[in-house]
Amino acid sequence: MVQEKRMIESFMKYVQIASPSKKEKEFADVIKKELELLGFEIYVDQAGEKVGSNTGNIIARWEGNSKKEPILFSCHLDTVPPGENIKPIRKEGKIISNGNTILGADDKAGIAALIEALKTVKEKNIEHGTIEVVLTICEEIGLFGIRNLAFDKLRSKKAYVLDSEGKTGKIVVQGPGENDLEIKVFGKAAHAGIAPEQGISAIQVAAHAISKMNLLRIDEETTANIGIIHGGEATNVVTPEIHIEAEARSQDEKKLERQTQHMIGCFEQAAQKFGAKVQIKKAREYSSFQIGKEEKIVQTVQKACETIGIKAYTQRSGGGSDTNIFNEYGIQAVNLATGEGNPHTKEEYIEIEDFINTAKMIVEIIRLA
Incomplete structure (x- = not known):
């Protein structure tokens, strides 16, 4: 036809x-x-x-x-x-x-x-x-x-x-529904060779947060990913700020919110541990x-x-x-x-x-x- x-x-x-x-x-x-x-x-x-x-x-x-x-x-x-x-x-x-x-x-x-x-x-x-x-x-x-x-x-x-x-x-x-996260971690700059103890590494804070995080395949309905990391200008500077973009997806809205809050919590706890600050924006991509x-x-x-x-x-x-x-x-x-x-x-x-x-x-x- x-x-x-x-x-x-x-x-x-x-x-x-x-x-x-x-x-x-x-x-x-x-x-x-x-x-x-x-x-x-x-x-x-x-x-x-x-x-x-x-x-x-x-x-x-x-x-x-x-x-x-x-x-x-x-x-x-x-x-x-x-x-x-x-x-x-x-x-x-x-x-x-x-x-x-x-x-x-x-x-x-x-x-x-x-x-x-x-x-x-x-x-x-x-x-x-x-x-x-x-x-x-x-x-x-x-x-x-x-x-x-x-x-x-x-x-x-x-x-x-x-x-x-x-x-x-x-x-x-x-x-699935998807939540997007935009995270900014604020540390403190210092000379990495002369006085590194005076700085707070935003990269270290983020690394600690991510190491505690459940990522990729969470269960048959839920996934999560850290997709983009920007930051740092020189190896001799303790990095004062980095920018991260991440997502969580799930077929189940309750699981989606639980995974999203878990990721946010990991960044907040890491910032508190190292004396840094964190700014997080959450956006619903779709339901x-x-x-x-x-x-x-x-x-x-x-x-x-x-x-x-x-x-x-x-x-x-x-x-x-x-x-x-x-x-x-x-x-x-x-x-x-x-x-x-x-x-x-x-x-x-x-x-x-x-x-x-x-x-x-x-x-x-x-x-x-």
Whole structure:
């Protein structure tokens, strides 16, 4: 039903249009034209002005030809580096890059599959309710696009996010919440060779705190990591200040708060032990979500996959995505795999069979929803 050759050609075209975070406009304009030709009304919100991108999020609506409830499909426009001058290659049932860049299947595979599915719905005159499409900016650098999305423009209460790696049929029904920590440790400068006892090493304080900390895999639902440490100017100076960035994630909100407070407590206790000071900022990156397998949105995807002859399965994710934010705003959302593998690396690829199945699955979701 879907036109495989056209779909692959579109994907090849899309990935060759650079769209790094905050510079998505060229690619966004191409997709806007495609949606307009399909009959969508287009609105570009003000998120770009708020986050420093050269375009806002795209919100598109195609009025239904039936009384079915509206549904929403979402992908993100931006890609991670190195994403300039991508040269896609078709090889042994996959599409890969030439090895010098990422491929950009995250998330242009989702976009290409969605556009092909929508073309098919129009060409085959398939009955559908109102379809909304949200294409976000700056997802890869902190979900900044969706955080500033004009949610008041949306009617849908269910969203299918096309932004997960793995074989088509995977339904992400659970995702973690994340807290970010920004820590500044203030010690006291002194000459490290002449009078080190007069100083307080911020590095030593932080090292002591981190040595007492539970990190990485805490349990099957919880992780924590110290990601960035900055500080120090010379080896002959007792370091007076360092800056640290850390995170904690968990599927369970109580565990998330417990892990976060444990990390904060380790820094506070270390500062007290050495006579230093510590300043800690805690920020909620996103909240956890969990969708029951019995929910209609999950059942719809399972039936769509069954219709096209593939197996659907549910899974939880250790990462955050726009899916988390949709759920926070009361729009029930699941994240669906597109056949992509090795995201954020030069070894990224898309399995062509899964890629084609993603478009077929979307058509069936529209038919069944």
